[in-house]
Amino acid sequence: MTLCQIPLCGRVATRTVTHNVDGKVIVCHLCDADHEAKPRTVSAEEFKRLAAQPATPATEPPARDDITGNRHGGNPESNAAWRRARSHSQDDCVRILQYILSTPTKTATADEVEAALGMLAQTVSARCSEMKTDGRLEVVYVDGKKRTRLTRSGSPAAVLRVTALGRAWLAMQTGAAA
Secondary structure, eight states: OBBOOSTTOOOBOOEEEEEEETTEEEEEEEOSSOGGGSOOOOOHHHHHHHHHSOOOBOSSOOOTTOTTHHHHTTOHHHHHHHHHHHHHHHHHHHHHHHHHHHSTTSEEOHHHHHHHHTOOHHHHHHHHHHHHHTTSEEEOEETTEEOEEEOTTSOEEEOEEEOHHHHHHHHHHHTOOO
């Protein structure tokens, strides 16, 4: 397995592209991202230099249930961070769901969760993303419009609520009634 040769991409290469530069066929390993969507002029010399870089082996594929795996493409540091977080992520999810259900409106933004529970932004963001993906949390819509509240820095943030699935999961984790 090799990584994309586009600088700073880091995704797993899934295809090769050949170019004829000065009569020589040059092969580049690329991922499925549409790098051409961000046009970039590269001189023949720079293209030769990029193509001459050895293909970087990906040390391990992204973990199957790491929802950010496609983004970091098997980066060993990201995989290690995910494994560390995984060991306590269920506890984090319980804390987040309990907090949201304890609020008067039974809703919260990720920023409100961070502030109330003293958790890191990265942790809350990752757990909320996981729980939205698997259906334990949902974004609140009113009349077809996403509901937002301002964060501590003044930016709009989506308002989240616990779903029936989230309540049932929480009850199973804590032994409480849904």
